[in-house]
Amino acid sequence: MTPIAGILLSLGLFLFSVAQTNAKVCTLQPLGAGLDDTDQVEAAISECGQYGQVIFGAGDYNITRKMTWNLVSSQVDLYGYLSFIPDYQYWLNYNSTYRVVFIQDQASWFVVTGNDFIIDAHGQGGIKGNGQPWWSYYATGAQPRLDGDGRPIAFTLSHVQRGVVNNFHIDSPPFWCNTVADSVDVVYDGMVCNATNTDTTYAGQNIVPNTDGIDTYRSDSVSLLNWDVTCGDDCLAIKGNTTNLYVQNVICRGGNGIAFGSLGQYVDLPDNVENVVMENLQLLRLPTNIQPNMGSGVYFKSWTATVNGTPPTGGGGGTGYVKDVVARNVYVDRVNVPMHLYQTNGGYANDTPSYFQFSNLSFYNWTGTSLANKLADIECSPNAPCPNMVFGDFDVTPPAGTTPSYVCVNVVSETGLPGPCNATGRA
Numbered sequence: 001m002t003p004i005a006g007i008l009l010s011l012g013l014f015l016f017s018v019a020q021t022n023a024k025v026c027t028l029q030p031l032g033a034g035l036d037d038t039d040q041v042e043a044a045i046s047e048c049g050q051y052g053q054v055i056f057g058a059g060d061y062n063i064t065r066k067m068t069w070n071l072v073s074s075q076v077d078l079y080g081y082l083s084f085i086p087d088y089q090y091w092l093n094y095n096s097t098y099r100v101v102f103i104q105d106q107a108s109w110f111v112v113t114g115n116d117f118i119i120d121a122h123g124q125g126g127i128k129g130n131g132q133p134w135w136s137y138y139a140t141g142a143q144p145r146l147d148g149d150g151r152p153i154a155f156t157l158s159h160v161q162r163g164v165v166n167n168f169h170i171d172s173p174p175f176w177c178n179t180v181a182d183s184v185d186v187v188y189d190g191m192v193c194n195a196t197n198t199d200t201t202y203a204g205q206n207i208v209p210n211t212d213g214i215d216t217y218r219s220d221s222v223s224l225l226n227w228d229v230t231c232g233d234d235c236l237a238i239k240g241n242t243t244n245l246y247v248q249n250v251i252c253r254g255g256n257g258i259a260f261g262s263l264g265q266y267v268d269l270p271d272n273v274e275n276v277v278m279e280n281l282q283l284l285r286l287p288t289n290i291q292p293n294m295g296s297g298v299y300f301k302s303w304t305a306t307v308n309g310t311p312p313t314g315g316g317g318g319t320g321y322v323k324d325v326v327a328r329n330v331y332v333d334r335v336n337v338p339m340h341l342y343q344t345n346g347g348y349a350n351d352t353p354s355y356f357q358f359s360n361l362s363f364y365n366w367t368g369t370s371l372a373n374k375l376a377d378i379e380c381s382p383n384a385p386c387p388n389m390v391f392g393d394f395d396v397t398p399p400a401g402t403t404p405s406y407v408c409v410n411v412v413s414e415t416g417l418p419g420p421c422n423a424t425g426r427a
């Protein structure tokens with residue numbers, strides 16, 4: 001079955017089961033300025049979020065504390081925004097958030113779990129993360145930014161089976177925009193994430209690190225369709241035990257690019273990533289005063305085999321693999337390194353080289369421009385040389401007057417690059 005046929009089939013099954021059981025309908029409107037909507041939102045979800053429908057009218061719903069929706073055979077129509085109060089000192093208190101996303105002990109203020117549901121924001125609603133005060137606060141250096149420090153993921157899907165999220169907008173996430181973890185058969189169709197600093201004090205700086213569009217973790221059969229992500233970090237971060245991921249029509253504006261990783265951070269927990277198809281990707285550099293970074297098109301990163309401290313901030317020594325990846329129809333606009341692979345994330349020069357295995361990665365029909373002449377930089381570990389690096393129509397344009405270079409280190413076999421690929425030009 002093609003990925004699209006699989007998606008359509010599963011969508012059809014959802015719609016059927018929701019329509020069959022659409023008994024109770026709850027409708028709500030925002031209470032208005034100065035009032036707290038959290039109680040009425042929780043009450044509506046509790047009343048109609050299982051075998052029913054919840055309809056949010058337009059406007060902002062003031063959410064003042066962490067919230068879980070357990071949706072079963074239901075539909076949520078979100079014509080307004082869940083607006084999370086910008087009180088970062090409150091949210092940073094350990095008990096103000098959940099810790100359902102295991103990797104790096106990340107915090108969540110809003111968790112959706114359950115099965116057979118649709119959340120449709122109709123292009124008119126979603127989440128306001130009100131991240132600007134967070135970004136400006138961290139930019140002062142008052143507190144270091146650390147993984148697991150309590151900055152909340154804006155929208156977490158955890159332990160979901162057969163869930164759909166449609167036409168949803170997440171504005172100003174303080175931290176990661178989305179995470180899907182421990183889930184299976186999830187479709188996101190139409191997602192806009194926008195982490196744009198508007199504090200002129202920090203113009204030209206990336207003060208929105210960690211605003212990843214999504215991190216996928218321990219999840220099977222997830223589809224990401226029609227995404228538009230403006231961020232200062234990984235547009236998509238494909239983390240451990242993501243399998244059968246399908247990605248189509250994604251625009252990444254600024255940030256690091258599309259990441260596989262980081263992987264191998266946990267010494268006792270293999271990260272196995274398999275069967276990822278991504279097509280129609282655009283990686284677009286933003287004006288420097290808004291977001292200075294546009295790292296890669298697609299890149300891959302594993303930790304070394306040496307354990308340097310412990311997660312969430314340290315780690316390494318983890319094993320696993322990434323195999324059977326296709327990235328096709330990719331347009332890059334002034335990226336630093338269009339395709340990049342390295343196995344030294346978080347490591348030091350004398351570490352034992354990684355045993356994490358990358359194999360069978362394919363890149364077809366790439367166009368656009370790179371800011372440097374190194375168009376592909378594949379630096380595999382001597383302990384896990386990479387077989388089957390496949391390129392076709394990889395036609396990214398280097399800066400005028402330069403000759404393209406391709407770096408292959410510990411690559412067992414490479415085909416299709418338009419020039420020789422070797423260790424020359426590694427640095």
Ligand SMILES: *[C@@H]1O[C@H](CO)[C@@H](O)[C@H](O)[C@H]1NC(C)=O
Pocket residue numbers: 032033034035036037062063064085
């Ligand atoms: C949200 O609710 C809190 C608690 O009632 C209130 O102090 C705050 O002003 C409200 N925020 C907005 C934007 O209405």
Ligand SMILES: *[C@@H]1O[C@H](CO)[C@@H](O)[C@H](O)[C@H]1NC(C)=O
Pocket residue numbers: 093094095
């Ligand atoms: C968090 O909640 C636990 C359990 O109720 C409690 O023991 C702990 O003191 C709380 N921590 C903070 C920082 O409030």
Ligand SMILES: *[C@@H]1O[C@H](CO)[C@@H](O)[C@H](O)[C@H]1NC(C)=O
Pocket residue numbers: 194195196198228230
């Ligand atoms: C993101 O937000 C910024 C600031 O509000 C805005 O200028 C920009 O147009 C938005 N980007 C997208 C793609 O909506």
Ligand SMILES: *[C@@H]1O[C@H](CO)[C@@H](O)[C@H](O)[C@H]1NC(C)=O
Pocket residue numbers: 218240241269270271272
């Ligand atoms: C990934 O799956 C493998 C095989 O089921 C398991 O051994 C490993 O612990 C999983 N890793 C993570 C990060 O959950």
Ligand SMILES: *[C@@H]1O[C@H](CO)[C@@H](O)[C@H](O)[C@H]1NC(C)=O
Pocket residue numbers: 275276323324325326360388
């Ligand atoms: C490589 O990956 C592609 C795409 O997932 C898959 O169709 C193919 O069977 C894989 N080839 C090998 C040799 O594993």
Ligand SMILES: *[C@@H]1O[C@H](CO)[C@@H](O)[C@H](O)[C@H]1NC(C)=O
Pocket residue numbers: 280328329330331365367
């Ligand atoms: C190559 O990718 C571009 C988008 O970057 C797309 O417009 C074009 O149709 C693709 N070509 C083929 C042959 O698929």
Ligand SMILES: *[C@@H]1O[C@H](CO)[C@@H](O)[C@H](O)[C@H]1NC(C)=O
Pocket residue numbers: 404405406407419420421422423424425
């Ligand atoms: C190594 O690659 C560079 C460009 O990437 C090329 O100029 C050089 O000739 C290659 N060397 C060999 C021995 O193929």
